[in-house]
Amino acid sequence: MQTRLNTDPAQPDELRNYVLRKLRYQADPNDIIYEICQQTGWDWRRSKAYIEQVESEHRPDLSVWQGWLYLIIGGVTAMAGLVLLGSVLLALFGSQPSMQFLYRLPVISSLVEEMDLTSGAPIRLVIYGGVSGLGMTIGGGAGIAQALKKIMI
Numbered sequence: 001m002q003t004r005l006n007t008d009p010a011q012p013d014e015l016r017n018y019v020l021r022k023l024r025y026q027a028d029p030n031d032i033i034y035e036i037c038q039q040t041g042w043d044w045r046r047s048k049a050y051i052e053q054v055e056s057e058h059r060p061d062l063s064v065w066q067g068w069l070y071l072i073i074g075g076v077t078a079m080a081g082l083v084l085l086g087s088v089l090l091a092l093f094g095s096q097p098s099m100q101f102l103y104r105l106p107v108i109s110s111l112v113e114e115m116d117l118t119s120g121a122p123i124r125l126v127i128y129g130g131v132s133g134l135g136m137t138i139g140g141g142a143g144i145a146q147a148l149k150k151i152m153i
């Protein structure tokens with residue numbers, strides 16, 4: 001059973017904190033409005049206006065918090081994409097002296113040994129791995145760019 005939120009005008013902190021917590025975790029605004037309507041007894045318009053007010057008052061805080069989350073996710077994705085792309089390049093050009101430095105990384109060397117491209121691993125694996133690695137790198141970079149925009153507000 002849900003507890004009703006305190007809607008007393010003299011004690012607005014509980015409701016404001018509830019809305020901020022939901023907005024931080026990027027809940028759908030319509031879901032938040034519905035929950036506020038259910039818990040407070042307010043109508044839809046009043047709940048929506050309240051959420052918009054709280055969001056506008058705390059926009060910089062929300063953006064910075066979400067920016068750090070995007071930065072972490074984007075960074076991890078970009079790094080994983082670079083590792084995948086590097087391992088594909090190493091598998092293709094591993095005998096070239098310019099690629100030998102990548103072979104020293106344990107993660108990549110074990111991946112190359114598993115692929116064993118020299119013994120006829122399917123080229124699809126290389127193509128899909130390369131495309132996935134490139135996509136992850138580009139997507140992670142875009143996430144990092146979004147994060148920096150949100151953090152710098």
